[in-house]
Amino acid sequence: MKTEYISWSRETGYREKELSRAADILRSGGLVAFPTETVYGLGGNGLLPEASLKIYEAKGRPSDNPLILHISREEELYRIAKCVSEKAKMLMRAFWPGPMTLIFEKEEAVPYETTGGLDTVAVRMPAHEGARQLIFSAGVPIAAPSANTSGRPSPTTAEHVREDLDGRIDMVIDGGAVGIGLESTIIDLTAEVPVILRPGYITRDMAEQVVGEVMTDPGLAGSDSAFPPKAPGMKYRHYAPKAQMTVFEGNLEKAVREIKKRAFQYPQAQVGILASEETKSYYPYGQVVSAGSRKDHTIGRGLYDALRKFDRLGVTVIFSESFSGEEKSEAIMNRLLKAAGQRVVSLEEK
Numbered sequence: 001m002k003t004e005y006i007s008w009s010r011e012t013g014y015r016e017k018e019l020s021r022a023a024d025i026l027r028s029g030g031l032v033a034f035p036t037e038t039v040y041g042l043g044g045n046g047l048l049p050e051a052s053l054k055i056y057e058a059k060g061r062p063s064d065n066p067l068i069l070h071i072s073r074e075e076e077l078y079r080i081a082k083c084v085s086e087k088a089k090m091l092m093r094a095f096w097p098g099p100m101t102l103i104f105e106k107e108e109a110v111p112y113e114t115t116g117g118l119d120t121v122a123v124r125m126p127a128h129e130g131a132r133q134l135i136f137s138a139g140v141p142i143a144a145p146s147a148n149t150s151g152r153p154s155p156t157t158a159e160h161v162r163e164d165l166d167g168r169i170d171m172v173i174d175g176g177a178v179g180i181g182l183e184s185t186i187i188d189l190t191a192e193v194p195v196i197l198r199p200g201y202i203t204r205d206m207a208e209q210v211v212g213e214v215m216t217d218p219g220l221a222g223s224d225s226a227f228p229p230k231a232p233g234m235k236y237r238h239y240a241p242k243a244q245m246t247v248f249e250g251n252l253e254k255a256v257r258e259i260k261k262r263a264f265q266y267p268q269a270q271v272g273i274l275a276s277e278e279t280k281s282y283y284p285y286g287q288v289v290s291a292g293s294r295k296d297h298t299i300g301r302g303l304y305d306a307l308r309k310f311d312r313l314g315v316t317v318i319f320s321e322s323f324s325g326e327e328k329s330e331a332i333m334n335r336l337l338k339a340a341g342q343r344v345v346s347l348e349e350k
Contacts (some may be wrong), residue, residue, distance in 0.1 A: 005158070007313055008035065008130040023137035025170045026051075029060060031200050033147035033161045034134055035175030036126040038201070039304070040155040041070065041144030042169065043134075046080070049113040052143050056166045067143040068101050068184075069123050072135040074139040080110050081121055087211045087346050088189045088241035094210045097127040099184040099201040114143050124184055130175055146183065147172075153239050153307040153339065156181050160308060181301035182331050187214070199330040202301075239339040241307045243272060245318040247340045250347030252321065256282050258347060259319040271297040272315035274306060279321065287313045296329040307339060 004270045006018040014022075022032050029051045032043045042050035042059065044070040044188075056063045069080055074092065077084065083105035088102055106121035115121050126132060135142050146154040149164040158174035165172075185200030187207060195215045196204055207214045248255040256279060263271045263286040271286040277293040291306040292298030310318055320340065337344065 026138040031169040034173040040147040042147035043144040046141040046143035049111040052113040069141040072132040096125040103188040153304040217316040245340040249322040254347040272310040272318040274320035
């Protein structure tokens with residue numbers, strides 16, 4: 001398959017013929033990768049079972065891992081979700097369009113191939129203008145997990161999509177680098193008290209200011225194969241570079257010392273160090289990559305690109321600083337620890 005490439009920009013939008021072509025591909029069951037404000041999504045017609053199956057195949061994604069349906073306006077929600085509670089409407093008014101996914105009981109129009117066999121459906125209205133225009137033009141809700149090979153770091157540029165999916169999907173829309181860089185917050189609304197299943201840009205505190213009590217799922221970071229995941233990212237290893245990664249938690253000064261000590265045990269070219277702009281100069285040895293600035297709060301935006309750089313460098317082991325305490329740190333650390341397979345060294349007692 002030859003993958004087509006088109007572009008979108010905030011200044012000029014789409015070329016009309018290219019937008020029509022992308023919408024036609026989606027309606028007919030093909031796959032189009034497109035930018036959102038969070039990460040690039042791999043889109044397919046969420047109402048066609050065969051389109052969802054193509055998404056799983058292209059990504060190498062387990063078929064019991066639910067897909068998120070993307071809509072362009074609120075009225076589209078009621079075709080695919082039922083029991084839209086008052087709390088749901090309050091959250092929608094506060095954070096849609098935006099980086100928040102809500103879980104509802106599904107309508108019959110949504111096939112089980114899209115929901116991973118569940119009777120619930122995950123729905124999001126992206127803030128990205130180009131994404132909403134694409135969805136509206138297609139005229140169907142778009143199932144769209146991240147546009148990467150399953151388990152790999154999520155794509156934040158069209159080049160990342162090309163690395164993983166070129167020749168495996170019909171089209172890629174290049175909209176430049178995304179703004180947020182971490183996937184949406186997922187909130188389950190099928191119980192009386194909303195439950196966060198995946199942390200993201202919308203924090204628990206932000207949600208509680210709107211609807212009162214919000215819980216966090218106790219198995220958020222788990223990988224128990226005995227239960228079907230209710231949301232993406234709950235069960236399988238995600239966001240991972242090829243090399244084994246270890247995160248050093250605790251005092252940053254101690255972490256730097258410990259990482260330097262361990263790095264010297266490996267050949268220079270084989271050890272990667274994930275740092276920040278403020279600390280990258282502290283490491284005289286190894287392949288040092290910055291995830292962004294702690295001061296300017298750009299760690300979340302740069303994390304996945306940094307992890308992909310280690311793959312290009314060919315390192316065999318990665319030592320990472322912790323980014324606890326940073327802005328949106330719950331979401332950042334959720335992704336970082338999953339990428340590391342929960343390999344953590346605590347330095348508080350050292």
